[in-house]
Amino acid sequence: MGEDAAPGANHRINNYEKYFNKSARRRKPTILRGFQKYLGTDMLYMAGGHPNTETFPITTAQLRLRDGRTLDIDEDEMKVALQYGDSRGSLKMREWLTELQRRFHDPPTLPPLGVSPSANSDMITILTNGCTEALSKIIGLVLEEGDSLLVEESTYSTVMNVIEPLGCKPVTVKNDADGLIPSDLSNILISWNEAVSGPRPKLLYCVPVGGNPTGANLTLKRKKEVYALARKYDLLIIEDDPYYMLQFTRPLIPSLLSLDVDGRVLRCDSFSKMLAAGARIGYLSGPKQFLEKFIEWKDVNAFPNSLAETIVWKVLQNMGHDGFIEHGCRVANFYHKRSQHASRIAEAYLKGLAEWSDPVAGMFLWMKLLGVEDSRPICQKLIQKGAVVVQGHIFCPASVNSPYIRVSYSYASEEDLAKAFSWLADILKEQSKQ
Secondary structure, rough: OOOOOOOOOOOOOOOOHHHHHHHHHHHHOOOOHHHHOOOOOOHHHHHHOOOHHHHHOOOOEEEEOOOOOEEEOOOOEEEEEEOOOOOOOOOHHHHHHHHHHHHHOOOOOOOOOOOOOOOOOOEEEEEEHHHHHHHHHHHHHHHOOOOOOEEEOOOOOOHHHOOOOOOEEEEEEEEEOOOOOOHHHHHHOOOOOOOHHHOOOOOEEOOOOOOOOOOOOOHHHHHHHHHHHHOOOOEEEEOOOOOOOHEOOOOOOOOOOOHHHOOOOOEEEEEOOOOOOOOOOEEEEEHHHHHHHHHHHHHHHOOOOOHHHOOOOOOOOHHHHHHHHHHHHHHHHHHHHHHHHHHHHHHHHEEEEEEEEEOOOOOOOEEOOOOOOOOHHHHHHHHHHHOOOEEEHHOOOOOOOOEEEEEEEOOOOOHHHHHHHHHHHHHHHHHEEE
């Protein structure tokens, strides 16, 4: 069983209808997709609009790994890869990922091995087109126009692109080098006035590991406090965690999913940082009833890329769970070294001109430019010199201006980092003279 979340009675959620918005409640299962259950059986399947794979030019493929070994996709596997797939992802992939979640998180709501999920709050896992599809559809199932989304004051900017067209607004929770600050979340929820601010929030969004853009990790102590507040105020939590395996120290910090005794965490994972960003293969773990509603939407327009899924599956099958976990350690060590190089080079050029905390996970430096109110003009001048970083205001929903910039060290060489930081130092020094 996962870590204890909070003292008191079990608050397992029995029905998720109260969280769904009007649009979600109107969604119904897609009738055509319902026939998929007959695929792969002895039935004479003539229901789907599946093109005949005999007409496709690709028959087999071979993948060459970095260690020189090869993996073959044979004709039967390729027929499946080139055909429409299950909106949830293939059964074998879902089973493999469920076991991975058991090993990493031991979720309290995951039924024991050999027992099928039956309760509405029992955890299941499905495939998604990356974490972004998962978080955007979760938000789209819950929030109505005029609702609020609880987010960190420095957060993944795409979330703002998701909620703004819905007519929803962000409510920012302060964060620091240890992630989201639970006492500030508590103050927001205690003092909430529906007459002034609209309906009470139902949803909290956070990036708890390698925070994008901050590079911070939410500590286990704070995770427990956040989860206790979610129980008290009946919040669902989007745990957007694509950098989970890119923590620079081991053991890994336990996840919010590992604390989830109620079935209120919707956990988004991705292979984008570990195996192939272009595959757009992620996976979502959460309560069965909620994910079934998610699938009703996904059935309409976004079943996984079967070819990409097949490639990822062949690699995972070759690695096994232990091999995948070991690969995660190697990738984390790779980015840890790059973060150290980036911090060292920044110290050489920007000491006294900028402040930052050394990242503890992920692939970003979050830098505060000293004596700067708005980093946008600085970023434009840096572009003119030949380097591109991201101005901080797009990550800060409550701020028009921000003195911060986000620097990615995932791909830049030490030479390129030195050039960029040298140019940035020149710009900041010149500005200080004005």
